[in-house]
Amino acid sequence: xxxxxxxxxxxxxxxxxxxxxxxxxxxxxxxxxxxxxxxxxxxxxxxxxxxxxxxxxxxxxxxxxxxxxxxxxxxxxxxxxxxxxxxxxxxxxxxxxxxxxxxxxxxxxxxxxxxxxxxxxxxxxxxxxxxxxxxxxxxxxxxxxxxxxxxxxxxxxxxxxxxxxxxxxxxxxxxxxxxxxxxxxxxxxxxxxxxxxxxxxxxxxxxxxxxxxxxxxxxxxxx
Numbered sequence: 001x002x003x004x005x006x007x008x009x010x011x012x013x014x015x016x017x018x019x020x021x022x023x024x025x026x027x028x029x030x031x032x033x034x035x036x037x038x039x040x041x042x043x044x045x046x047x048x049x050x051x052x053x054x055x056x057x058x059x060x061x062x063x064x065x066x067x068x069x070x071x072x073x074x075x076x077x078x079x080x081x082x083x084x085x086x087x088x089x090x091x092x093x094x095x096x097x098x099x100x101x102x103x104x105x106x107x108x109x110x111x112x113x114x115x116x117x118x119x120x121x122x123x124x125x126x127x128x129x130x131x132x133x134x135x136x137x138x139x140x141x142x143x144x145x146x147x148x149x150x151x152x153x154x155x156x157x158x159x160x161x162x163x164x165x166x167x168x169x170x171x172x173x174x175x176x177x178x179x180x181x182x183x184x185x186x187x188x189x190x191x192x193x194x195x196x197x198x199x200x201x202x203x204x205x206x207x208x209x210x211x212x213x214x215x216x217x218x219x220x221x222x223x
Contacts, residue, residue: 005128005129006099006100006128007128008121008122008125008128011053011078011099011100011121012050012051012053012078013118013119013120013121014108014116014117014118014119015047015053015054015055015078015116015117015119016043016046016047016054016055016111016114016115016116017054017055017056017057017072017076017104017114017115017116017117018033018040018043018054018055018056018057018114019057019058019059019069019070019072019115020056020057020058020059021058021059021182022058022179022182022185023056023058023185024056024058024077024175024176024185024188024189025056025076025077025079025096025098025176026077026098026172026175026176026188026189026197027077027098027099027100027101027127027128027172028097028098028131028168028169028172029097029098029172029173029175029176030082030095030096030097030098031056031079031095031096031097031098031176032093032094032095032096033092033093033094033095033096034091034092034093035091035092035093035094036090036091036092038113039112039113039114040114041090041091041092042111042112042113042114043112043114044081044084044092044094046111046112047081048081048084051080052080052081052082053078053079053080053081053099054078054079054081054096055076055077055078055079055102055117055119056076056077056079056096057072057073057075057076057077057104058072058073058076058182058185058186059071059072059073060072060073061182068107068110068115069115072104073186074103074104075101075102075103075104075186075189075190076101076102076104076119076189077098077099077100077101077102077189078098078099078100078101078102078119078121079096079097079098079099080096080097080099081094081095081096081097082095082096082097083095098172099127099128100121100124100125100127100128101124101127101189101190102117102119102120102121102124103119103120103123103124104117104118104119105117105118105119105120106118126193131168131194133167133194133195134167134168134171134194134195134197134198135167135171135195135198136195136198136199137198137199137202139167139170141202142170142171142198142201142202142205143162145202145205145206145209146162146174146205148205148206148209149178149205149206149208149209151209152208152209152210152211153208167198168194171194171197171198171201174201174205175188175197175201178204178205180204180208184204187200188200188201188204
């Protein structure tokens with residue numbers, strides 16, 4: 001059976017956003033989230049009742065704080081809740097799967113304490129199509145850069161897991177998991193297409209390797 005391919009008309013143009021610095025969601029990426037603040041518990045409950053969608057976006061430290069909270073980068077990623085668990089202490093453990101990037105047109109009225117936006121999706125319609133080619137260089141070049149990055153951080157990669165990933169899944173997973181800075185994460189999100197994102201990822205891996213490890217001092221995840 002052929003998997004259903006989402007179209008722009010299937011997606012909301014108004015939805016909640018979860019502003020979270022350092023958290024990167026990319027199309028077809030899977031982001032685990034531990035939800036415990038009351039306003040975001042409410043957000044998840046409402047999302048589950050209305051199509052399961054909400055957006056991830058980073059606060060932009062260059063912008064002044066507004067009445068709704070910190071200023072936001074104008075580009076984020078819309079995700080859909082693909083798994084959900086409620087804990088005994090009232091938290092929600094969810095997995096958010098990236099669908100499409102969006103540009104914030106404007107913030108709209110808050111609901112139950114969480115922020116909402118009206119967004120433009122049409123400029124990112126390519127995110128909904130299958131990726132034919134995500135690496136503009138050989139996979140080995142990326143793996144060698146990754147090896148140097150882990151070595152500089154004093155960490156060990158799970159190479160067996162890495163080998164099982166497709167090129168696209170590898171790039172998406174590394175972009176989301178590696179502890180790059182907020183601005184670097186945003187640059188990866190805003191890359192024009194998967195090959196450009198792979199080029200940016202490779203450059204960041206090389207820079208951090210040369211500088212002696214991840215820029216923010218944390219070790220990368222080993223799988």
